[in-house]
Amino acid sequence: MTGTQRSTRSVVVSTQDTPPPPQPPLSREHLPLDRVAFLFDFDGTLVDIAPTPESVVVPPGLKEALVRLRDACGGALAVISGRPIDQVDHFLPNIPFAVAGEHGIAIRHRPDGPIERAALPAVPSEWIRQAQDLVASFPGTRLERKVGGFVLHYRAAPEAQGQLKKAADAWVEPTGGQFHVQAAKMAWEIRPAGVDKGYAVEVLMEDAPFAGRRPVFVGDDVTDEDGIREAVRLGGAGYRIGTDFPTPAAFRAWIASLVPAPASTGKE
Ligand SMILES: O=P(O)(O)OC[C@H]1O[C@H](O[C@H]2O[C@H](CO)[C@@H](O)[C@H](O)[C@H]2O)[C@H](O)[C@@H](O)[C@@H]1O
Numbered sequence: 001m002t003g004t005q006r007s008t009r010s011v012v013v014s015t016q017d018t019p020p021p022p023q024p025p026l027s028r029e030h031l032p033l034d035r036v037a038f039l040f041d042f043d044g045t046l047v048d049i050a051p052t053p054e055s056v057v058v059p060p061g062l063k064e065a066l067v068r069l070r071d072a073c074g075g076a077l078a079v080i081s082g083r084p085i086d087q088v089d090h091f092l093p094n095i096p097f098a099v100a101g102e103h104g105i106a107i108r109h110r111p112d113g114p115i116e117r118a119a120l121p122a123v124p125s126e127w128i129r130q131a132q133d134l135v136a137s138f139p140g141t142r143l144e145r146k147v148g149g150f151v152l153h154y155r156a157a158p159e160a161q162g163q164l165k166k167a168a169d170a171w172v173e174p175t176g177g178q179f180h181v182q183a184a185k186m187a188w189e190i191r192p193a194g195v196d197k198g199y200a201v202e203v204l205m206e207d208a209p210f211a212g213r214r215p216v217f218v219g220d221d222v223t224d225e226d227g228i229r230e231a232v233r234l235g236g237a238g239y240r241i242g243t244d245f246p247t248p249a250a251f252r253a254w255i256a257s258l259v260p261a262p263a264s265t266g267k268e
Contacts, residue, residue, distance in 0.1 A: 026216075028258055037076035037210040037236075038069060039201055039227060040096075041219035042088060045241050046079070048248050049185060051155060053083070053144060058091050062252055066095050068259040075209040080104065080200045080217075080227055082189065084146055085115055097209065103182075103191065103223050104200030105148035109207055118199075120192035121178060123149050127171045127190065134167050149191030151184065164188055183222050198226035205234055218244075218251060 040046055043056065046066075050056040070077040078098040079088050085101035085108055100107045101115075108115045128143075131150060135141040140157030141164065143150060152164045168181040168188045182189040201217060204210050217224070217231035220241035228238025245251040 026254075031258065033069075033073045033258070035213055036073060037078070037205065037213040037215050038073060039078045039080050039204065039215055039217045039231065041197075041217075041221065041224050041227070042079055042081040042083060042091070044185060044220035045218055045224075045248055045251060047091070052142075053087075053153075056091065059249075059252065061256065063092060063095055064261065065252065065256040065259070066092065068261065069255055070095065070097060072259045073209075073213075076213050078204050078210070080197050080204075080219075082184065082221075082223055098204050100197070100200035100204065102146050102148040103189075104195045104197050104203075105191070107200060107203060109204065117147070118195045120148060120194055122147075123179065123190060123192070124171075130167070130171070131190075134164065138163065144187075146191075149179075149189060151187050151189045153187045155186035158186065161186075185221060196226040197223055198230035201227050201230040201234070220248075 043049060043053075046062065047056045047058055066077065075097040077096050078100065079092060079096040080100040081088050082103050083101055085099050085106050088096070088099045088101060094111065097111060098107070098109050105118050105120060106115050128145065128150060131143050131152060135143045135152065138154070138157055138160040140154070141160050142153045142156075144153060152168060154160045154164055165181065165188055168190050172179045172181050172190060177193055179190060180193045182191060197217075197219070201215055205213075205215055215231040215234050215236035217227040217236070217238045218241070219225075219227055219238075224240070228240070231238045239245060241248055241251055245254060
């Protein structure tokens, strides 16, 4: 990777007087853990993409590496996911200090704190009913429901992509921007407009232990672009899986390298 390539690919911009953080791969020496906050996407970033939402695997060592990083940065570690918060809790129990779910619609600022939900309209129940009929008519597709919307998955039936999009557009277009169709990985997500991962970054960065730190957002998907933009706007950095980190595994190795596990004494 050349310096020129990095400068066109990576979003690392600062409008403040302080120098921008170094380009990836950021090493421990160049990353002041007492001044940085980490905000990570989940699917396709912390974990590899899997055939279904339920079948993702949290690789050995990831939880421990995240806990070491969280503790080394004063707790300033959040997961910002499109998944509902309870699913992040299922895969990473008691690990991130804060969690934003459903692309920022639901936010929990601290462990055991309340989940705050943005006041947004619910998707009409008629859409859900039609979506159920739709996935029933395309074997391999599936409907994932969330409080703040729903997802039409077509990973196991890629040929259905166009038909699902057509249906989603037909629901959303007459709402005049109240709802939108979000392109996701082998899926279309239908959700209310007005909140995105950028909002989640902004809101989380207002409170301890995140406030006053530089946000570093890492993600892999279209919805993560909002988080990256906001992290950069706040004087931090945004990195992408697939460019700045070639794979989620490379990203996980980077996390582990920031705060290595203590050497074993052999007496444990
Ligand atoms: O914001 P994220 O944490 O990246 O979550 C985005 C969506 O991830 C899940 O769907 C995607 O990952 C699945 C597991 O790898 C994969 O099977 C599916 O095809 C992907 O679209 C999740 O189901 C969604 O709710 C999230 O919005």
